[in-house]
Amino acid sequence: MRILILTSSTTFSGGVRQAVYQTAGLRALGHDARLCLPADSALWGLPDPEVWWVRLPEKQAGWRDALDTLIGGGPAVVHAFHNRAVKLTALWGLAWRRRGVACAAHRGIITRPANPLPYWSPAMRRFVVNSRACARSLRWHCPSFKIRVLANGVPDERVTPRRDAAQVRSEWNLDGAGLVLGNIGNDNPVKGTEALIRAFAAARGAAREAVLLLIGVTPGRWLPLARQLHVEDRVRVAGHYDHVSDLLQVCDAFVFPSQGMDSAPNALLEAVRMGLPVVSTDVGGCPDIVDGNGLLVRAGREDELTRALEAVCADAGRRAAWSVRSRELSSRYTVEARCRALESLYEDMLREV
Structure with a gap:
């Protein structure tokens, strides 16, 4: 043809x-x-x-x-x-x-x-x-x-890590840390980075031991907010990163806090293809992607995002089930x-x- x-x-x-x-x-x-x-x-x-x-x-x-x-x-x-x-x-x-x-x-x-x-x-x-x-x-x-x-x-090469996971964990000081919550975004306010950092800082329970790994954002823009909220020691900012699968492979869950109208965000699709449990706002086409593999929260509700982060960190059994479901859904994408x-x-x- x-x-x-x-x-x-x-x-x-x-x-x-x-x-x-x-x-x-x-x-x-x-x-x-x-x-x-x-x-x-x-x-x-x-x-x-x-x-x-x-x-x-x-x-x-x-x-x-x-x-x-x-x-x-x-x-x-x-x-x-x-x-x-x-x-x-x-x-x-x-x-x-x-x-x-x-x-x-x-x-x-x-x-x-x-x-x-x-x-x-x-x-x-x-x-x-x-x-x-x-x-x-x-x-x-x-x-x-x-x-x-x-x-x-999403092409296979986008979800195939090129580096050893142990090396990545060591590079980003994740050895001995708690659960790693990943996010891919940029500095545009609509991507919800500020809401995510604030929700992360407010989370209690097992989430207090977790690490937030921000990919694609500017460290100088967001580390001051993490410092102000007293979570700078638990926030890692990777900035622009060509092969995001290297970092996603060390994550235990993925968070997509967009406040916009994303139709089919590649970042969320990549996380699903990597088999990660997901937490996402209910904007645009995200409800199509979060299908038994995580939690949806309303955009603009930091309190709901906080509770979702607490939930995903608190229950290893649910995380495992959501991960299995993401791998099942992976073939769609x-x-x-x-x-x-x-x-x-x-x-x-x-x-x-």
């Missing part, structure tokens, strides 16, 4: 990562899949661009001709990522239908589209969303038969599982054109 994955984003965002994973996964299944990127995409700055990446012309006016050449005589699938690419595909796809081209689009944000026209375009066969919450946000703009929920995929589902979806789309 000839498949073109088109993105208009120039950053290495979560959506672009999914586009990369998806193209690689479809190629692994034997398809002629190409990833079409803007000329100024950040991916071109990586040391070893893949041979199946296609650099689009610098001027957007030339994209149509480039894609026409790649499509050839058809049939083919064009799957668009990001707003501009979706709009262009919805327009150009009207002509491509005569060549047996089926068009789809990815959507991974939980907001109503500002422009409903691409969702009404007869060229767009499917809109692939990564959570039920995302699907609900489209219900006033898109016919329900066009919407398909497919979970994001592989790149192969997503690409197998897309393969079937694309076949249905091509039969319709």
Whole structure:
């Protein structure tokens, strides 16, 4: 099957990562899949661009001709990522239908589209969303038969540690420490780092012996708060870390305290794929992911987050059961599982054109 994955984003965002994973996964299944990127995409700055990446012309006016050449005589699938690419595909796809081209689009944000026209375009066969919450946000703009929920995929290499766990524990002074509660985030307030540190400081019982390992945040931003709350000796701040699985492997549970509307947060998916019990706020698509493998709390309720931390630290039996459930759920979030589902979806789309 000839498949073109088109993105208009120039950053290495979560959506672009999914586009990369998806193209690689479809190629692994034997398809002629190409990833079409803007000329100024950040991916071109990586040391070893893949041979199946296609650099689009610098001027957007030339994209149509480039894609026409790649499509050839058809049939083919064009799957668009990001707003501009979706709009262009919805327009150009009207002509491509005569060549047996089926068009789809990815959507991974939980907001109503500002422009409903691409969702009404007869060229767009499917809109692939990564959570039920995302699907609900489209219900006033898109016919329900066009919407398909497919979970994001996390590559195996993202959840395969490269370092020995004992070395990591020693490096971060975790030998002899209590339970390790992990978190991946950044300094954006919506990620809930402040609420997490405050809830951790307020926790009692077994949680008083636990260590909080913050990955991806700036030490100078958050260690002063930990010091103010008298938990600096139990908080480790890893900052940016390329291979987060090295750190997740030493965690006993994972905490996702987002205050935003995450549709399918990669950090939470990675924790599940690592087999960790999880504590998460109930924002966006997180209730899809926390399915018998941990606890959900309401966003903005530090008291509920505190009680959840106490609960996860207090009961080894529950942690073990939640860990088993996360490992059971892990197969939902592989790149192969997503690409197998897309393969079937694309076949249905091509039969319709």
